[in-house]
Amino acid sequence: MIDSILQGLVGLSCLFLIGLGAKTMFAPKSMFGILGIEAQGATGLNSIRGFLGGLYLGSSILLAAGLATGNTLFFLAVATTMGTAVIGRLVGIAMDGLDKKVIAPLIAEIVMVTIFITAHLQLGLA
Secondary structure, three states: OHHHHHHHHHHHHHHHHHHHHHHHHHOHHHHHHHHOOOOOHHHHHHHHHHHHHHHHHHHHHHHHHHHHHOOOHHHHHHHHHHHHHHHHHHHHHHHHOOOHHHHHHHHHHHHHHHHHHHHHHHHOOO
């Protein structure tokens, strides 16, 4: 039963990242307020689409591959990437101060990292 719950949580995270990635890639201006950033012209929009949209969609592809193949190392790859983002957020808080808008995404990322590592340990082939 715990295996099914973990697979479901990974699947929900995958769907969340697909939505976030698609919105960031195909409607980046709609994400400015959410992300707290703004593009400077076509180059900025291209960077947001490429870096952020690509990161979210690429992460969802890895999660889907892990679910489809049973190879949970894919989950660790996404956990590493998101864990690095968490470190970046903590550095930002330390250097720039705490903005309340950072708390929800930070918690979401920590929760997803925890899910992916737990799923790897519980479901993994290792």
